[in-house]
Amino acid sequence: MPEVIADDSVGLVTPQLLHFDEPLTLRSGRVLPQYDLMIETYGTLNADKSNAVLICHALSGDHHAAGYHSMDDRKPGWWDSAIGPGKPIDTNHFFVVALNNLGGCSGSTGPASINPETGQPYGPDFPIVAVRDWVHSQARLADRLGIQTWAAVVGGSLGGMQVLRWSIQYPQRLRHAVVIASAPKLSAQNIAFNEVARQAIAKDPDFYDGDYLEHGTIPKTGLTQARMLGHLTYLSEDAMRQKFGRELKEGKLNYSFAPEFQVESYLHYQGEKFSTRFDANTYMLMTKALDYFDPAGDYDNDLVKCLSNAVCKFLVVSFTTDWRFSPARSEEIVNALVQADKNVSYACIESDNGHDAFLLPIPRYLQVFSAYMQRIRSELTVAGGAR
Amino acid sequence: MSELREDLNIIQQWVKPDSQVLDLGCGEGMLLKYLREHKNVRGYGLEINPDKITACLANGVNVIEQDLNAGLSNFTDNSIDTVIMTQALQAVDRPDLLLDEMLRIGDEAIVTFPNFGYWRTRFYLLLKGRMPMSETLPYNWYDTPNIHMCTFRDFEILCREKGIRIVNKTVVDDEHKEHWTIRLWPSMLGEIAVYHITRK
Numbered sequence: 001m002p003e004v005i006a007d008d009s010v011g012l013v014t015p016q017l018l019h020f021d022e023p024l025t026l027r028s029g030r031v032l033p034q035y036d037l038m039i040e041t042y043g044t045l046n047a048d049k050s051n052a053v054l055i056c057h058a059l060s061g062d063h064h065a066a067g068y069h070s071m072d073d074r075k076p077g078w079w080d081s082a083i084g085p086g087k088p089i090d091t092n093h094f095f096v097v098a099l100n101n102l103g104g105c106s107g108s109t110g111p112a113s114i115n116p117e118t119g120q121p122y123g124p125d126f127p128i129v130a131v132r133d134w135v136h137s138q139a140r141l142a143d144r145l146g147i148q149t150w151a152a153v154v155g156g157s158l159g160g161m162q163v164l165r166w167s168i169q170y171p172q173r174l175r176h177a178v179v180i181a182s183a184p185k186l187s188a189q190n191i192a193f194n195e196v197a198r199q200a201i202a203k204d205p206d207f208y209d210g211d212y213l214e215h216g217t218i219p220k221t222g223l224t225q226a227r228m229l230g231h232l233t234y235l236s237e238d239a240m241r242q243k244f245g246r247e248l249k250e251g252k253l254n255y256s257f258a259p260e261f262q263v264e265s266y267l268h269y270q271g272e273k274f275s276t277r278f279d280a281n282t283y284m285l286m287t288k289a290l291d292y293f294d295p296a297g298d299y300d301n302d303l304v305k306c307l308s309n310a311v312c313k314f315l316v317v318s319f320t321t322d323w324r325f326s327p328a329r330s331e332e333i334v335n336a337l338v339q340a341d342k343n344v345s346y347a348c349i350e351s352d353n354g355h356d357a358f359l360l361p362i363p364r365y366l367q368v369f370s371a372y373m374q375r376i377r378s379e380l381t382v383a384g385g386a387r
Numbered sequence: 388m389s390e391l392r393e394d395l396n397i398i399q400q401w402v403k404p405d406s407q408v409l410d411l412g413c414g415e416g417m418l419l420k421y422l423r424e425h426k427n428v429r430g431y432g433l434e435i436n437p438d439k440i441t442a443c444l445a446n447g448v449n450v451i452e453q454d455l456n457a458g459l460s461n462f463t464d465n466s467i468d469t470v471i472m473t474q475a476l477q478a479v480d481r482p483d484l485l486l487d488e489m490l491r492i493g494d495e496a497i498v499t500f501p502n503f504g505y506w507r508t509r510f511y512l513l514l515k516g517r518m519p520m521s522e523t524l525p526y527n528w529y530d531t532p533n534i535h536m537c538t539f540r541d542f543e544i545l546c547r548e549k550g551i552r553i554v555n556k557t558v559v560d561d562e563h564k565e566h567w568t569i570r571l572w573p574s575m576l577g578e579i580a581v582y583h584i585t586r587k
Contacts (some may be wrong), residue, residue, distance in 0.1 A: 315444070334451060335461045338431060341407075346451045347440055364437050371444035378447075 002068055002076070008084045009076065010067035012092050017107060020140060024102075027130035027292075034116065037141055038063045038107030039099040042083060045145070046058035051380055052147045053089055054081065054138060054174075055098040056155030056162035059230070059286050060278060062106035065098035066091075070086040081361040088369035093377050094151065102137050103129045103285040111281030112213065124210025124281060131158075131293045135165045139173065143348050146272045149173050151376055155178035157325060158286070161293045164333070168295055168309040177310075178369075180360040183329035184336070185294040190324065193233055194257050194287040197226035201280050210281050219280045224271035226283060231270045236321035236354035303336040313343040315372045317365065319357040320350050345372065354375035391421050393564050394581055397557050398471060398497050401583050402428055406468035409483075409492060411455055412475035414450035415439050423448065430467070438489075456480045459488045465556045467493045474579075476500040483545060490551065495585040502558070504538030506575045521562050523578050539574045547585060555583035 005011050017038050024032045040063045045052060055065050059076070066083035068076055083089045083096055095288040100108040103126060142150065151176045153166045160182025167177045186194075201207055204222030208215050235243075244263035259265045299306040314337055318330035327348045337344040347368045351357040357365070391399065395418045402408060404426040410419055413432025416439075422428035427526045433453045434440050443450035453461075456479055470493035476482045477500050488498040501523045502508070511519035518528040526533065539558070546553055552561075558569050558577030 327517075331461070338451070338461070339463060339466070341429075343429075343449050343450070344431075345436075345444055345449050346453075347444075348452045364441075367441050368444060371441045375444060375447050 002071065002073065005068065007024045008070045008086045008175075009080065010084050012041065012071075013064075013067040013069065013077075013161045015039050015040050015063055015069075015107065018025070018141065018144060020137075022140070024133065024137060024140075026127050026133045028128055030127040032102070032109065032127065035102060035109035035137070036107070036113070037099050037102070037109075037137065038104075039097060039141065040064060040066075040077075041098075042066055042096040042139060043094050045147070046380075049147055050144070050149070051094050051377075052142075052150050053094045053096050054142070054150050054166075055083070055089075055096060056134075056138070056153065056159035057098070057101065058155070058157035059142060060274070060283075061159070062100040062108070063098045063102060063108075066096070071226040079359065081359065082366070082369060088373050089154065090370075090373065090377070093380070094373075097145065097147075099138065099141060101129075101134045103289070105279035105282040110279065111210070111285065117228065121213045122281075123213055126285065128285060128288050128292075131161050131165050131289055132169060134163075134289070135169050137161055138162070138166075139170055140299070142173065149175060150312055151380060152176035152178055152373070154178040154180075157182055157184075157355065158290055158293075160325075161290075164307075165293075165295060167312050167314070168306060171309050174312045175379070176315070176372075177312045178315045178317075178372065179330070181319055181322055181324045181325050181330070181355055181370060182316075182333070182349060184296060184332050184346045186291055191291050193229065193324075194291055197229050198284055198287055200225035202283060204280075205310055207280060210284070212280065218275070220272075220275045223275035223280050223283065224268070225339075226271075227230070227274040227278075228267040228271040231267060233324045234355040236352055238321060238352045239356075240353055242352065249263075303332065304339045307336050307342065308340045310337075310340070310342055314345070315368075316344060316346045317368060318348045319353065319355070319365075320348060321352055322355045322357060324355040389479045391417065393501055393562065394473065394559060394579060395421070397559070397565075397581050398473070398499070400424070401497055401555065402469050403469075404428065409433070409462065409467045411416045411459075411470065411472040411489070412450070413439075413450060414473075416443035416446040416450060418471070418473070419443075419448040420446045455485060459485075462492045464465055464491055465494065468495070468543045470487060470496045471498075472496070473499045474501070477535050477537065479535070482535050482537075483549070486545070486549065486551065487536060490584070494587065495554065495583065497581065497583050499581045500537070500542070501533070501579055502539050502574070502577050503536040504540065504574050505578050509575075521561070521570055539577065539580050542580070542582065546582075551584050551586060552583055553584055575583065 020054040061078050065079045066077040085092045094369040100106040103110045115122045150327045153163045155163045160179040163177045163179045201222035204219035206217040207219035247262040296303040307317050316330050316334050318327035351367045408430035410432040431449045470489040508519040558573040559579050561578045
């Protein structure tokens with residue numbers, strides 16, 4: 001609980017629910033006749049609407065990217081380290097928009113929402129959404145907010161994939177793309193991890209093929225296991241050694257199969273916490289969107305050709321110990337952008353924190369991020385003719 | 388308008404307007420910034436120093452974190468007009484291989500490096516019997532990043548062996564200034580050389 005709100009926090013924030021009536025045709029061919037998007041905004045949109053920044057969330061993120069919903073909140077939004085007054089995405093200068101993506105479970109239309117056609121929750125019938133569908137819905141959100149061009153679209157991991165997709169799908173509608181700890185497509189290893197996670201959920205007897213809400217249950221065991229596995233891939237071996245080593249919970253071996261090492265109880269704790277807040281069908285959907293993402297697939301598997309339509313400038317960032325989306329994956333993006341003759345900068349940040357690093361306040365990361373965002377700000381000033 | 392260091396000023400005159408450059412060890416990106424603002428030159432800088440990378444981002448130049456010693460295989464053949472490397476040739480693992488790479492990627496290259504045949508350096512070794520130190524070469528033999536020092540003649544012999552043509556060269560003092568006395572005997576009196584080279 002924040003006893004006082006720090007000066008560099010956006011403070012107390014209130015989400016807004018926006019309803020969209022225009023049907024959205026999805027990549028799968030299915031149509032969402034209508035939908036809601038839950039969003040949060042921080043900062044003020046300037047007169048010429050040139051200072052808007054879109055935040056794209058990763059697998060388990062949502063619209064609550066910064067600040068607090070109430071003084072009783074234990075933690076701020078998921079990217080509070082990067083968004084706020086004086087932070088890299090400085091809300092004194094930028095108007096920041098964060099949303100919960102379609103298929104999510106934090107207020108936007110998703111598997112747990114009521115299907116207006118049946119009066120029942122969508123459950124497993126909710127259509128599988130792709131990254132391009134999210135970007136399509138985000139473009140409609142921009143229209144609704146009167147934003148023709150984003151100053152920047154920013155995201156890490158699966159969020160970074162949405163940023164890449166923006167640069168290809170709506171090249172004229174963003175001036176900068178910030179792609180952090182991401183990849184141009186998943187590797188076989190990435191897909192394999194996702195499948196193990198999905199199977200853990202699907203094989204939970206409380207899953208009922210996705211109809212668990214009808215049965216008044218949730219597949220807590222499966223979700224816990226999925227999250228434990230996921231969490232493991234977000235950390236580096238070094239980070240785990242430093243954080244837990246081989247430390248024992250009770251200081252001695254008990255010769256039992258209950259969790260004895262600290263690392264075990266940490267994973268159990270993370271998994272169980274997640275299983276009570278996250279929807280299992282959403283988890284299935286999000287991991288599918290990750291697996292399917294491969295924008296070069298529409299361009300003869302040529303990433304250079306795929307990115308050749310982009311007009312925005314790019315910042316790509318990776319982290320040394322991230323093995324889920326390793327620096328080499330970010331460098332694939334950078335090299336393709338160089339070959340496509342695009343403006344791109346790249347930093348590989350030294351960090352022990354694995355994939356999780358993109359959410360953490362690592363000094364060099366914040367410096368790089370701030371320097372780039374300040375450059376975007378200086379372009380705003382020139383464009384607006386102010387100062 | 389930004390003031391440019393003298394050696395960078397020599398280099399910028401050799402870069403064609405509206406062309407594309409790759410600056411190996413681009414520092415804070417001052418040359419790239421100048422070339423963009425004054426000659427409409429596009430390009431990328433490679434750098435590994437974190438503070439310099441941040442400075443490049445602030446300067447609005449394209450900077451890519453990449454170690455020159457790990458190679459440049461991510462850049463395709465003839466993809467860049469001019470590849471530039473200032474004061475880094477002597478500090479890389481294999482200057483000869485890097486020169487090959489520069490002229491594989493670029494139509495031409497511009498290279499600057501300190502002259503180990505400068506008269507003060509020669510006399511330092513001759514009289515003191517110790518590895519030379521100076522304002523241009525401020526390091527001890529055991530901690531210097533300059534692991535492959537050469538003289539102007541050494542460099543020109545290497546170019547000849549590789550079939551590299553020297554288009555232009557300028558020799559300057561430690562303040563990167565040209566001076567008529569240097570022109571009398573450049574290999575003895577010049578501290579820093581700026582070479583413009585090509586395979587064509």
